[in-house]
Amino acid sequence: MSQEILSHFAPALERIRSGAFAREQQRALPVEEIKELVELGFTGLRVPEELGGAGASLESVVELLIEIAGADSNIAQALRGHFAFVELLLEAPESEFRTYWLREVATGRLVGNAESEKRGVYGDPQTFIDEVETENGPIFVLNGTKFYTTGTYFADYTWTTALLRNLNGQETLVSLPVDLHAPGVDVVDDWSGFGQKLTASGTTTFKDLEVDPRWIIPRTDAPTLVWTYLQLNLLTVLVGSAAAAVDEVVARAQSSTRNAWNPGVERRSDPAATIAIGDARSRVTVIRGALLDATRHVSNAATIATPDTFNEADAIVAALWPIVSEQALVVTSTVFDAVGASAVLGEHSIDRHWRNVRTVSSNNPVFLAKNAVGEYALNGTPVGTNIGKALSRPVSLSS
Numbered sequence: 001m002s003q004e005i006l007s008h009f010a011p012a013l014e015r016i017r018s019g020a021f022a023r024e025q026q027r028a029l030p031v032e033e034i035k036e037l038v039e040l041g042f043t044g045l046r047v048p049e050e051l052g053g054a055g056a057s058l059e060s061v062v063e064l065l066i067e068i069a070g071a072d073s074n075i076a077q078a079l080r081g082h083f084a085f086v087e088l089l090l091e092a093p094e095s096e097f098r099t100y101w102l103r104e105v106a107t108g109r110l111v112g113n114a115e116s117e118k119r120g121v122y123g124d125p126q127t128f129i130d131e132v133e134t135e136n137g138p139i140f141v142l143n144g145t146k147f148y149t150t151g152t153y154f155a156d157y158t159w160t161t162a163l164l165r166n167l168n169g170q171e172t173l174v175s176l177p178v179d180l181h182a183p184g185v186d187v188v189d190d191w192s193g194f195g196q197k198l199t200a201s202g203t204t205t206f207k208d209l210e211v212d213p214r215w216i217i218p219r220t221d222a223p224t225l226v227w228t229y230l231q232l233n234l235l236t237v238l239v240g241s242a243a244a245a246v247d248e249v250v251a252r253a254q255s256s257t258r259n260a261w262n263p264g265v266e267r268r269s270d271p272a273a274t275i276a277i278g279d280a281r282s283r284v285t286v287i288r289g290a291l292l293d294a295t296r297h298v299s300n301a302a303t304i305a306t307p308d309t310f311n312e313a314d315a316i317v318a319a320l321w322p323i324v325s326e327q328a329l330v331v332t333s334t335v336f337d338a339v340g341a342s343a344v345l346g347e348h349s350i351d352r353h354w355r356n357v358r359t360v361s362s363n364n365p366v367f368l369a370k371n372a373v374g375e376y377a378l379n380g381t382p383v384g385t386n387i388g389k390a391l392s393r394p395v396s397l398s399s
Contacts, residue, residue, distance in 0.1 A: 017071035034154045044106035052106035058299040069240020074198035078151035080233040081113025087229040112152030114160040114204045127162040142209040153200030173219045184209035195359030223307045242331040245353035276338035280331045314383040315376045321369040325361035
């Protein structure tokens with residue numbers, strides 16, 4: 001990571017880390033913590049300098065997200081929608097849409113995500129934009145309810161998907177950024193998962209909301225790395241969570257007044273502790289390195305921007321998913337062995353790291369990723385054919 005970026009965010013990350021335990025215990029959403037990251041320029045890190053951003057590399061931002069996840073995994077995932085939205089803009093051709101929204105996020109506007117619905121069918125959403133005739137001409141009105149709207153509670157806009165129904169009867173699957181401060185938007189923190197409790201991954205409702213037709217973008221089957229960017233964010237959460245579990249157990253072992261397993265050995269030299277910590281830290285080192293290496297491949301693919309390079313980047317990131325998920329679960333499960341039964345006391349909340357990892361890894365079943373990677377290796381079938389199909393629906397759904 002650029003040392004300058006790390007130094008810039010370091011004080012904020014320390015404040016986030018120091019308050020993570022209390023927020024978990026009190027179920028206090030990290031509103032002020034995310035606001036501080038925005039004020040420090042997080043939203044515009046990847047935006048080119050000529051458009052008002054910092055022009056940071058993808059690798060630098062992924063490293064920063066790992067550090068954010070290590071401080072509080074909820075915050076790193078809450079930034080997922082923004083991270084992917086900016087990368088979507090960067091890979092898009094020059095347009096009014098691209099320029100306007102890159103400038104907007106560079107000024108500190110945060111974008112959430114509101115694409116999923118409980119019914120789980122991206123390509124056939126029950127969220128609609130209807131073209132309505134008025135005396136002043138046609139307007140476009142959005143109605144619908146989304147769930148798993150991670151980060152939207154903290155954001156200024158959210159990226160959503162809807163079915164556009166024109167007056168002429170045409171229906172088109174579209175996406176658009178929605179102003180969350182507009183009348184007709186309701187964001188509720190009703191996420192009840194046992195992990196990632198503070199991501200506000202709940203419900204967002206749009207009711208009779210007039211939207212700007214300039215920002216309605218048809219979904220196409222053009223090659224894209226959007227799925228890959230979404231997964232990169234979740235991988236940073238997994239790696240950061242595993243690292244945080246190790247750091248907390250190390251601190252607990254260092255401050256312990258007794259030797260949990262071998263009373264005859266100096267407590268910091270107890271092999272039960274050193275082996276458990278060494279094993280866990282080794283696993284974190286490997287998955288972190290693999291993620292950063294994959295990020296470099298994705299960055300190169302974005303520069304070359306051909307279907308083949310996109311497919312290869314997809315496959316590399318998909319291949320990481322089962323390995324990182326499994327290793328993060330191993331780390332957050334076994335690291336307790338370093339300090340004994342006291343580690344499971346609720347007052348320490350070390351179990352939150354396992355709960356967070358288990359929750360994040362549930363986003364994409366491991367067996368699907370393995371199958372997709374195998375299909376790509378054996379038959380050349382792009383990973384996007386098996387994973388992320390929702391990102392490559394045809395423009396028109398009408399017959």
